[in-house]
Amino acid sequence: MPDGPPKKPSRIQQRNRHLILDAALDVFSAHGYRGATLDQIAEAAGLSKPNILYYFSGKEEIHVTLLNQLMETWLDPLVEMDAMGDPMTELLAYVHRKLDMARDLPRESRLFAGEILQGAPRMHPHLVSDLKPLFDEKCAVIQGWVEEGKLAPVDPHHLIFSIWSTTQHYADFDAQVQVLSSDDPLEGARRYIDTLFRRMLSIPTSTSQTQ
């Protein structure tokens, strides 16, 4: 059963789909799935509502499309962590890449957070098929580093959880961070988080540690 000619998308299609997805990212990340309306997305995109539905079959397809695109971007920093590199260097570089993402892609971070917060109704399959294998693989890498004595003893699973949570916090809880910070928090965050994981993962130099 042939699929028919795939038909490359026209210039206009590319432009409008991109317009819609960008507008939808704004709206979904600000109000959540249920809180977002097609009218809001249409207005933000500068198109009419039926026109939106000419490019996407419905609200859900827009949301799913965003989530799919996001997954790739989201996993990339972890993918880049190299088992062959220096453990401390690789892990700290990963932390900094995640912090860069919280700074540069806060809408994406909030979209992801909102989806997970509500039980990942649309993303659960992706978590199992894409995230889980990568997560397991990188946990094994870290475990290897620990066993080689290149890192202080640490549970890789929770280490990664804490990297995610501390970095994404600055995007997801921005409203709170803004209230509590006088100057731009991101610079301080960078120094603090670097120190946090450096102290967590450093092998004690010498002397006996208490207990």
Added chain:
Amino acid sequence: MPDGPPKKPSRIQQRNRHLILDAALDVFSAHGYRGATLDQIAEAAGLSKPNILYYFSGKEEIHVTLLNQLMETWLDPLVEMDAMGDPMTELLAYVHRKLDMARDLPRESRLFAGEILQGAPRMHPHLVSDLKPLFDEKCAVIQGWVEEGKLAPVDPHHLIFSIWSTTQHYADFDAQVQVLSSDDPLEGARRYIDTLFRRMLSIPTSTSQTQ
């Protein structure tokens, strides 16, 4: 202009208001403010929709009531951190109290997270009037501990942010944590987070540290 007799709430009023708020906490934390419907809340509470509106003037009042109640509970662990106690003990006890809350009150954690994620539209005043002063006060306490040499040098603001994010992560991102964990993650989390902040805050024993 007298306020009239305050009229203590009847037994029935207390019971039904409590039923409604508990049901609303379920629904709001699972679907967010916009995603929740009065019908869902009514069904979860075992009451009819008009009956709900007999006890609360509208959807928003229910939400605001929950948020107000929550604020007290939420700040309590931080309030209990005692400037007179031993710094490391106090901070680690605070971390463990926060982790207890993520375990025992996940609905509350998600309600709070959802509100902040969407820019704290209803809670912003509370953040400024309640959270900010407490936060500043406790930051000063921690700063004092650092200056006394009782803790390793650390930015108190980001330290608290990282305590919040690492602990609440287990409630807010539970859907993700569940996918990635084989056994119950909370026990491992407790050990990991304890170690994380212990290493972060410990004064180096002796010897020179590299760099």
Added chain:
DNA sequence: CCACTTTTTGACCAATTGGTAAAGACACGA
């Protein structure tokens, strides 16, 4: 048992919202 207050319900409404149908505007190659 009776008056009186509190609680509960069924019927209803206006606004919002996701989505459709069909006609019209537009682009573009022959």
Added chain:
DNA sequence: TCGTGTCTTTACCAATTGGTCAAAAAGTGG
């Protein structure tokens, strides 16, 4: 210029949803 397929809009639903209202039903004190 014309015709054909692409894109856009206008007008319109049906369902959902927050909320109202008046009347019925339960409590409650005397």
